[in-house]
Amino acid sequence: MAAISMRNIVKRYDDGYQAVRDVSLDIADGEFVILVGPSGCGKSTLLRMIVGLEDITSGEMVIGEQRVNDKAPRDRNLSMVFQNYALYPHLTVFENIAFPLRLKKVRDDEVKAKVTEVAAVLELTENLDRKPANLSGGQRQRVAMGRAIVRDADAFLFDEPLSNLDAKLRGQMRTEIARLQRRLGTTTVYVTHDQTEAMTLGDRIAVLRKGELQQVGTAHQLYEEPVNLFVAGFIGSPPMNFVPGRISGGRVETPLGTMRVTSDRVRRVGDRDPVLLGLRPEFFADATLLAPFERGRGFNFTAHVDVTEWLGSQLYAYVPYEAPREITERxxxxxxxxxxxxxxxxxxxxxxxxxxxxxxxxxxxxxxxxRMHVFDPATGANLTYDPDRAFD
Incomplete structure (x- = not known):
């Protein structure tokens, strides 16, 4: 196992396009870190630079205290699991898992012992003589993971490994990957565009936007204390509500009505016009179900509910409101x-x-x-962001 340190990493292509912009990130030995963001944000490019499949324009990539910028992928002792599994169709499950060991000319008895051990961990023992074409999507992904594990690599790299699976199977595989990483304790870097995967899998999450690192923290930290509009909108499903407002004289004016400023975090913002208020769906409630003392400590308002959605375990209401054109465009x-x-x-x-x-x-x-956040519509900065807030 090994720590990974990225220092001011830049990737610029020959046409001038900059895919990664001055990213610095330290991943501890044994840590599980998620690189997340929308398509084109640079997360897969960054992963490929770690493994050596992409050249680094500038900056330093350090793995296990060794600078690896000029090392070939085969010399970095890293294992990578791809989105499309990359299995050999003519080989059995056993030989697909054993392939890295065959390349190293490991003795047959040692190959058998290692493959058998990994297959037991991944519940593939009964499938060792089968070909990939006869396996389910989840089983193929486990074979790809087995091939990565059997190498005893310093780190595992996952490039959107679950995106080809259906929703139910993705949930199952998320659990398996999390359990496996905890058991092996191997440094892991996992790329995904799915914020649900990011929230449920990693020790920490690194959010990328247009090649720039926006925020790094635990799922709890990113959800409760997003540093800007982008992180606030990306982390959470349904996403955070953004409502236009104006803060003046200790009051917050919104399309929903005017409320008093009660929290210190909002008081510190001072008078501002305009602002965007960040309100998670769970910050609201049906006022008729609350006790009088609960209603008294919050803001009560009447609104027209356009649509409700019942999802079995969840109920959502949609309330339209009017907003200035500049807020709508933002x-x-x-x-x-x-x-x-x-x-x-x-x-x-x-x-x-x-x-x-x-x-x-x-x-x-x-x-x-x-609980509300206050954002600057022009810069996107969270004006109520508290980097020193403690989390359990």
Missing amino acids: LRTLQRELDSEQMRTQLVIALSLDSRIRSDSEASLWLDPD
Whole structure:
């Protein structure tokens, strides 16, 4: 195993396009780090530079205290699992897993012992004599993982390994990968565009945007303390609501109504016009289900619910609101950058399953203003960001 240190990494192609911009990131020995972001953000390019499949324009790549910029992939002792499995169709599962050992001319008895051990870990023992064409997608992915594990590499690199699987199988494989990494304790770098994978798998998450590193932290840190609009919009499903507002004289004016500034984090922002308020769906509630003392410590308002969605274990209400043109354009730009769910001038509110709020109706709603974030619409910076906030 080995730590990985990226110091001011830049990747610029011959046509001048800069795919990675001055990225510095330290990954500890045995740590599981996720590189996440929308398509084209540079995450796969960065992974390929770690393994040596892409040249580094400038900066230093250090693996296990050795500078590896000029080392060939075969000399870095890294294992990579690709999106398309990259299995040899004419070889059995046994020989696909054993392939790296065959290249190193490992003795047959040692090959058999190592492949048998890895196959048992990945629950592939009964499939060792089968060909890849006769396996399910999940089994093929486990074979690809087995081929990576059997090498005793210093680090595992995963390049969107679950994107070809259906939703149910992705959930199962996420659990298997997390359990396997904890068991082996091998340094792991995992690339994905799926924020659900990012939130559930890694020790830390590194969010990339247009080749630049935006924020690094635990899933909890990125969810509760996003450094800017981009991270706030990318992490979380449904995404954070962004509502235009104005802070003046200890009050916050919004399309939902005017509320008093109660939290110190918002007070520190001071008077500002305009701002974007960041409100997660779970910051809201059906006011009719709350006790009087709970309603009294929040902001109560009445709004027209356009649509409700019942998903069995979840209930969402959609509340449209009016916004200035510049705010609407800012949200559309953010939507394009995120390459994800559409951000309209509407609230997405998470409701208790006991709620009787229905589509096309007036509803009494409640908001916890102490939890809201305040963003600068021009720069995207989170004006209430607290880097020293403690998390359990």
